[in-house]
Amino acid sequence: MKTSIGAKLWLSFLAVLAILLVVGAASYLSTVKLTETAQWVSHTREVQGRLKDVLSALQDAETGQRGYIITGEDRYLEPYRSATGRIDGILRSLKELTADNPSQQRRLESIGPLMAEKLGELRETIALRQSKGFDAARQVVVTDKGKKAMDDIRNLVKDMEEQELELLKQREDDARTRTELAVLTIVGGILLAAALVVGAGVFLTRHIAQPLRAVTAVAERITAGNLSIDLVPGKREDEVGALMWAFVRMAKSLQGMAAVAERVAAGDLTAQIAPQSNEDVLGNALAAMIASLRKMTQEIGEGVTVLAASSSEIVASTTQVASSSAETATAVSQTMATVEEVKQTSQLAADKAKQVSETAQRTVEISKSGKKSVEESVESMHRIQEQMESIAESIVRLSEQGQAIGEIIATVNDLAEQSNLLAVNAAIEAAKAGDQGKGFAVVAQEVKSLAEQSKQATAQVRAILGDIQKATGGAVMATEQGNKAVEAGVRLSAEVGESIRVLAESIAEAARAATQIAVSAQQQLVGMDQAVLAIQNIREASTQNVASTKQTEAAAQNLHELGVRLKQLVARYRT
Template sequence: MKSSIGVKLWSSLLVVLAAIIIVGVAAWTNINKFTESEKAIAHALDVQSQLADVLSLLKDAETGQRGYVITGEDRYLEPYNNAVAQIDNRLATLAQTVEKPETKQAIAQLTVLADAKLAELKETIGLRRDKGFDAARAVVLSDRGKTTMDQARGIVTELNKKVVAALEARNAEAEANSAFTVDTIVIGISLTALFVLGAGIFLNRAIVGPLRDLTRVAERISVGDLSVDAQVVKRDDEVGALNAAFIRMTESLRGMAHVAQRIAEGDLRGSITPVSSEDVLGTAFATMTQNLRQVNREIAEGVSVLTASASEIQVSASQIAAAAAETATATTETATTVEEVKQTALVSSQKARYVADVAQRSAQVSVAGRKSVDESMLGMQQVREQMEQIGDSILRLSEQSQAIGEIIATVNDLAEQSNLLAVNASIEAAKAGEQGRGFAVVAQEVKSLAEQSRQATAQVRTILGDIQKATSRAVVATEQGNRAVEAGTRLSREAGESIRLLAESSDESAEAASQIAVSAQQQLAGMGQLAQAADNIKVAATQNMEGTRQTEVAAHNLHMLGQKLKQVVDRYQV
């Protein structure tokens, strides 16, 4: 078989495609014929329907004419008027619908007869309207309209027969095309199925069978079984080439498996020759064998060095372990001392914080005292101002008392003069006798008033004397109060200055105490970090001691490993 698999596949597919094309062309042709038959049938039915409409309109017109002729009432003309309005359009449409010349000629005759019938109906209606029933009846009895109507019916009947004949012919043709289409499709599908079955059997024998055998061999090789052999197939196509490639691949894998077996047994003297420059696996296998030989030599040399070094490391590890134990002991003592110092720093930090708090409160108290002194000074200033106002008021009161004394003296003089005037009036009244008796009474009253004025003036003078004495004492007290206020103001100013100095000193003390507390806190933090570092050093020293012990054990194990590696390397032959 010299044809390739592609040629075989394409040949089978082309045969199947040709069968499908033949069936498709036959079916398409028959479907087109069937479609044309359906169109012709629809056209014939349309012509038949339009002929029936024309004939029906003529009948409606004749019915309307008869009703009017009999009754003479216009309402019976409604069918006639509807028919006259539609029949011309229907005849024109029918003339455009038909295609055959003989049919067009028959439609033209039908149109002439329809016009004649409508003319006869119109004439009859006009005679009935103008001349009465008898004139119209005479036209009807002449059978002219009946003859025209019979001719029109004859033409419609002939056309219907032709349409029916055409429909029957088209139906028969459609049935024949349908049967032929079914037969073509059935036969074509059957032949196509036979072609497909034959092509499947051919391709199965030519392609699937050999590929199945190669797949079976590939499955055995995929699970590591290289004892299977591919069957030799003498073919020039792709299957033959694939079979030959499988045989070469199997032989190459067997060669590499043999070398791998020797390597597994400790023999590195085997070699692999790559099949070609593109043999990645063979090249990699050959490179791996050569590298294994080189690595084995280097491992043998390294094992010797490793054994000697392991012995030295073991001795050094023992010495380091002893030194690490001593370091761990010293670190433990240092950590204990640092912890004690940390506790002392903690107590100092607490005391410094307490002193800072006390100093802060003292500063606050000093500020409050200074504020109170300022308020006292302000109050003393207000008291001084009020005392000055009181002194001024007392001075004004003293001046007014003196003015009142002068007024009292004047009133006293007036009283004495009034008394004297009353005495004189009494004398004059006594001289006047009976006529001066009323004047004597007035004089007596004036005298009485003068006496009362003198007594009141004496009382006022006494009271004014008491007021002047009290005013003098108030002035003295006011002077003493002013001096006391000035002394209190001076003392408050001195106390405020002392408190200010105390507040400044308290602020400086509080700031110093705060700095001391911060320093103590930082010192405590530093001691905490130092204690933590000491603990970490202690833990690290313990871990180092443990690591040193492990290193000593590892060095011993490394020495033993060197001995084992030397034994392993000695197993391989290079």
């Protein structure tokens, strides 16, 4: 079967390409699956986050309710109001995220009524605290109706979190399995492609490279002038076989031309050569050469007679050449002085260009150092920002603890007022008892005194706590301003880094341009050296020309003798 070299090469390349396409397709499918798995993992983590948000919102609502029930101040209801406003959005988000999971949807349907029951209990206790006071609200709280609903919600949320954790584990295992499969597919495909490439290389070497090496050896022998060949084309019908047959025919043609050339060298200009075709450049050129030699021998005979007359004219010309050579030597000396000055100028320019290039290189290094410093500054600003956020969190926790201390102080103040009231009642009872109640009256007076001291101490602690809360608020504001300043510093540092990067690129380009200028100046300097050397050679040549003109006269005398010998040589060739 006749198969061309191009077809063999294409078959080898297409086989390798097919393997690579299979590996690429497998890699692409694995990548798509990994992307889908990663999206599902992110989806699961988002569901977990929203479940935590549910419990966090309920805890915020309980915190606001408890603070209001204890203190009766509206500012404690802020967490409650914020939480009730978030809960509906969180539940809607959870329903959307778990729309593909019926079991999670059922749990959410169960959580809805429990959330309504818990929020209803919170609203009821807050309304009772507003209308009837602390005791009425406390009676509802101690029924544990809200606690039971909260426990049920926690259990449902826990079940949802456990299922999401199980789904997360399954999806992570799936991602790990797909990654291992993709790696095995790629490695196996690469090994198979490598084996195929090696096999194709061995096949092409045996069927193409080895025959071409044989043809190359024959071509080298022909180039060296050895026209004896031992190339056997065989039965190959592809391009290599055609090349071998072409070399055989070329060698036979060259052998025929060599035989004709030997007859011409022996003086036989009657030899004839038949070109292979109109495109046979060498054959046509050799035939034309033989015809030209015939015509040349005739013209040489005629030219010998003219040679004698030309000798006298040559002698006159040599005199003029001698005069021109002297003038040329003077002009060359002046030119050499000018070129030497230009060479010194080129040397100075090359030195300056080299200094500029070195300065540009140092500037590039400095710009790189500046860029690195800016990057370190950005990292430091990020660390400062993290520390500011940590400080803000600590201050918020301190504020919450201050609020708790305020609640304790309120309780102590209530106890002091009740103790004072008890002391007044005890004094009244002691007055009623007369002399027998005097000792009891003294105890009542001491209790009243202690209650007054407790009340005063409570007022002082409350004032100190107010100062602490004000300072905490100021610290929070300062922390926020510091955080904003740090963010602005990070942004400015990034802009500075970008500017330094652009500057570094511009300086690097200038450095390359300076280096090219230095190289060009050096090349010009080398050229000037060559020009000086050439002018020196011209000056020496001019000097030699003066001497040569003297020798030319003697050479003219020898032209006649040369004409005689030429006639003898022409007579040797048969035309």
